[in-house]
Amino acid sequence: MSSPITIKDIAKALNISASTVSRALKDHPDISRETKKAVNDLAAKLRYKPNAVALSLKNSRTNTIGVIVPELVHFFFSSVISGIEDVAYDAGYNVMVCQSNEMYSREIINTQALDSNRVEGALVSISKETHDFAHLLYLEENGIPLVFFDRAPEELDVDKVIIDDYKAAYNATTHLIETGCKRIAHLAAPQTLGIGIQRMAGYKKALEDHGITYREDWVIEADSFELAGDATRNLMHLPTPPDAIFAVNDMTAVGAMKTLQRMSIAVPQKVAIIGFSAGFFSDITTPTLSSVDQHGYEMGVEAAKLLLQRIETPVEGKHKTQYIDTHLVLRESTKRKN
Amino acid sequence: MSSPITIKDIAKALNISASTVSRALKDHPDISRETKKAVNDLAAKLRYKPNAVALSLKNSRTNTIGVIVPELVHFFFSSVISGIEDVAYDAGYNVMVCQSNEMYSREIINTQALDSNRVEGALVSISKETHDFAHLLYLEENGIPLVFFDRAPEELDVDKVIIDDYKAAYNATTHLIETGCKRIAHLAAPQTLGIGIQRMAGYKKALEDHGITYREDWVIEADSFELAGDATRNLMHLPTPPDAIFAVNDMTAVGAMKTLQRMSIAVPQKVAIIGFSAGFFSDITTPTLSSVDQHGYEMGVEAAKLLLQRIETPVEGKHKTQYIDTHLVLRESTKRKN
DNA sequence: AACGTAACCGCAATCGATTGCGAAACATAT
DNA sequence: ATATGTTTCGCAATCGATTGCGGTTACGTT
DSSP states (O other), rough: OOOOOHHHHHHHHHHHHHHHHHHHHTTOTTTOOOHHHHHHHHHHHHHOOHHHHHHHHHHHHEEEEEEEEOOOHHHHHHHEEEHHHHHHHHTTEEEEEEEOOOOOHHHHHHHHOOOOTTSSSSEEEOOOOOOHHHHHHHHHHTTOOOEEEEOOOTTTTOEEEEEHHHHHHHHHHHHHHTOOOSSSSEEOTTSSSHHHHHHHHHHHHHHHHHTOOGGGEEEEOOOOOHHHHHHHHHHSSHHHHHHHSESSHHHHHHHHHHHHHHHTTOOTSSSEEEESSGGGGGGGGSSSOEEOOHHHHHHHHHHHHHHHHHSOOOOOOOOEEEEEEOEEEEOOOOOOOO | OOOOOOHHHHHHHSSSHHHHHHHTTOOTTTTTTHHHHHHHHHHHHHHHOOOHHHHHHHHTOOOEEEEESSOOSHHHHHHHHHHHHHHHHHTOOEEEEEOOOOOOHHHHHHHHHHHHHTSSSEEEETTTTOOHHHHHHHHHHHTTEEEEEOOOOSSSSSSSEEEHHHHHHHHHHHHHHHHOOEEEEEOOTTTTTTTHHHHHHHHHHHHHHHTTOGGGGGGGESHHHHHHHHHHHHHSSSSSOSEEEEESSSSHHHHHEEEHTTEEEEEETSSSSEESOGGGGGTTSSSSSSSEEEHHHHHHHHHHHHHHHHHSSSSOOOOOOEEEEOEEOTTSSSSSOO
């Protein structure tokens, strides 16, 4: 009902000036013990809370960071945000969250909103539509540190926290090889996306390092539950079908698994499957799905830490690319090492 | 690098007063055409953006709403937040997100942060530890509208957007009965939580209405993937084990399903299972999981709409309880009706 | 008695934008 | 030439909190 208590209200009630109240509240030596007590007592009674907005204006510090993600409803992104929020909380920062819904136009508006609200830094994972980064780089030009996570622009000198897709794909493929698979297929992401290219490259390199010839007909672009069905059927109808599938993400892996089961092909005995972490539902398939854990929470933590560091001490020189370690989560959809 | 452009910068550069700049920017009739053009041109050139913080202070309107959830990393909660964000975006509001991590103490601090930051309203789903709501109700007493969603205090006159847990549980249980199950167990949430109580009550009522006796040993408090394992084993080791399980959420349902499979008990033939909340991973289990869809996104939308309405026109009289429709999503883990 | 000096506290400016009111400058009317 | 009107703009206060600087007491010292 009533508007919030201000320092003036206390001053008026005690018949002293606002400055005295302010000083009393922060235990300034200029203020007498009695005055301090009176002020603090009344402040407590009225439940005075400093107006963060006024402080922000005065100090040019909002204690708020902004986050833009393509979509909130993704296990991975919500994990990242959770990590961000925990770090921010510990550091006394608030988190303003926006989703671009994979739209370039909305990402721009989100960026401007964060700018207008004078967030002290921004954490961004770009939308699928975004190929121009001017709106974001503009933030940094204006003194708002910017850290990309997961989906970051390639070939740009910006701060980013990402996973080593190449290495992770290499490890996943190697695991298939080491558990006895020799005909390894890859359900790939579009080769326009950085992750698509990197994961493909890691896959190829693993084959090469283990003396396995790369076969083009074992690689199909398919990166969703739906697309995985057709792709898998096509693979299994080849003269020499694969005995393992490395899928570019978990939904694709599950799509392949479901399809194989419908074809009565045993997983992992006939065909092993490994995915790439989009979520913890790898636990709940039958068989459970081996996968590459992307450590979303940790990525959020590291990205937030880096951002806070940039806020404290702005970049000198080159920006940093930080890799989050991935690791193989070995479950039932791949065979055991012997 | 340089601090953001202010209205004064433009005024100084054009040798006019700040008031004139302000008026020129908003097309006030008092300002001449030439002045307006000069101001607008320079503003565009310098990419002037009004300082939202200063405006907030002046207008006592931050255009920001706060959200507190127990945990971000939940399909349901992230769905709700997504709905909230979309509504807020359309209305020109920003969203400040906090997670309590199921801790009462942290919920309090979150609340104070939102208060200090003068959010114009708050959307809250309470933590498991929260039994006292003073900190939240205090917001509303201070003119910050408050809308609870999903986890709301019972028996309190507050605005809330929830599902009809009682009805949904009744329907889920009834479906099990109608598909021939007669010994229906319930893996329940803590009976301190409203949802726990309501879902339990709906379960009981369904049994009663169909002439099935309630048995205490078929009800176990277990609301996570991990807890479901032990609970399910215990259930199946009873002299008369159940032939169906109604689980309080999907993760619990999946935990039960996995355990049954490990015990070589056929789902749904020997034991049918129905979950709650229809996370999209209900699709990928084998068998796929029947569940109650909670419509998280829609709940977020409705809660945000209600909050914005409260912000526009504060409550007169009693608060509102709004129910989001649920519906049964029938998949393979329950039997078909005949 | 006169002066010095702590001890305490208030004035006013500041952060950026807005806005009521008043004031120039010029034009038109009487 | 005086009065009235119109156009265009600036002053200053405001939002809430902070802080340098100056001012007022009261007390002690010589």
